[in-house]
Amino acid sequence: xxxxxxxxxxxxxxxxxxxxxxxxxxxxxxxxxxxxxxxxxxxxxxxxxxxxxxxxxxxxxxxxxxxxxxxxxxxxxxxxxxxxxxxxxxxxxxxxxxxxxxxxxxxxxxxxxxxxxxxxxxxxxxxxxxxxxxxxxxxxxxxxxxxxxxxxxxxxxxxxxxxxxxxxxxxxxxxxxxxxxxxxxxxxxxxxxxxxxxxxxxxxxxxxxxxxxxxxxxxxxxxxxxxxxxxxxxxxxxxxxxxxxxxxxxxxxxxxxxxxxxxxxxxxxxxxxxxxxxxxxxxxxxxxxxxxxxxxxxxxxxxxxxxxxxx
Numbered sequence: 243x244x245x246x247x248x249x250x251x252x253x254x255x256x257x258x259x260x261x262x263x264x265x266x267x268x269x270x271x272x273x274x275x276x277x278x279x280x281x282x283x284x285x286x287x288x289x290x291x292x293x294x295x296x297x298x299x300x301x302x303x304x305x306x307x308x309x310x311x312x313x314x315x316x317x318x319x320x321x322x323x324x325x326x327x328x329x330x331x332x333x334x335x336x337x338x339x340x341x342x343x344x345x346x347x348x349x350x351x352x353x354x355x356x357x358x359x360x361x362x363x364x365x366x367x368x369x370x371x372x373x374x375x376x377x378x379x380x381x382x383x384x385x386x387x388x389x390x391x392x393x394x395x396x397x398x399x400x401x402x403x404x405x406x407x408x409x410x411x412x413x414x415x416x417x418x419x420x421x422x423x424x425x426x427x428x429x430x431x432x433x434x435x436x437x438x439x440x441x442x443x444x445x446x447x448x449x450x451x452x453x454x455x456x457x458x459x460x461x462x463x464x465x466x467x468x469x470x471x472x473x474x475x476x477x478x479x480x481x482x483x484x485x486x487x488x489x490x491x492x493x494x495x496x497x498x499x500x501x502x503x504x505x506x507x508x509x510x511x512x513x514x515x516x517x518x519x520x521x522x523x524x525x526x527x528x529x530x531x532x533x534x535x536x537x538x539x540x541x542x543x544x545x546x547x548x549x550x551x552x553x
């Protein structure tokens with residue numbers, strides 16, 4: 243009876259509303275990572291560790307753990323593979339935040355919708371419409387308009403360290419694209435909590451292995467860092483990533499992934515108003531943000547060629 247209640251209540255939620263809150267959540271990721279002094283691997287591992295406690299509780303309360311018995315080995319293995327790509331995404335992107343500006347990192351990682359669209363067309367047979375392609379192209383153009391000043395600025399951030407940060411951000415876009423594309427398939431077989439429990443656990447264990455390989459100490463951590471890790475778990479991870487994973491059940495992966503194109507606007511604004519960061523957006527950033535929003539609106543309101551699944 244409890245499970246039926248949770249399923250019924252989830253059916254009444256609009257994917258658009260859930261994605262709006264998810265956008266709010268992921269917008270805090272860049273600023274919070276920038277405020278942390280911990281190693282990128284440690285940041286990601288703690289973030290996922292905190293998230294797993296909450297996800298585990300939801301898996302038990304909703305009873306979705308029973309789905310693991312009937313999901314089949316291929317679905318379980320794909321969920322694990324998605325988690326491995328998520329771990330690699332966090333590692334690369336966390337490192338990029340500390341090597342380049344927040345604006346450059348979050349905008350370069352936001353090219354992932356184009357990669358997801360290509361992967362969805364090949365692997366999931368969910369080809370975007372022409373209008374959606376046009377919207378994605380416009381939004382990605384806006385993302386690079388935002389990043390351009392940071393990429394060519396005559397400052398320490400524009401040296402080889404910034405170049406490495408930009409490359410890491412792009413690699414983060416590739417691994418995130420693989421994570422969401424695989425998730426689109428797995429979410430057709432599993433509920434959101436049963437899926438993310440597997441994916442997040444696989445990501446957590448992968449990061450533990452990477453930390454051991456690179457001899458990165460995960461403990462002890464100062465109280466300030468623990469607070470940042472908890473914030474990353476509650477906002478970007480549970481509200482952001484889990485919200486997007488929920489929407490994958492109802493919308494094609496490339497449509498859900500359009501959400502990240504709005505992240506540069508939120509993350510840049512937060513980076514400007516947080517005193518410890520204080521990266522004030524330039525006119526170029528504001529113009530690029532308007533272009534991003536226009537592209538997102540065009541693509542998100544366009545009819546999709548793919549059949550939208552329902553629960």
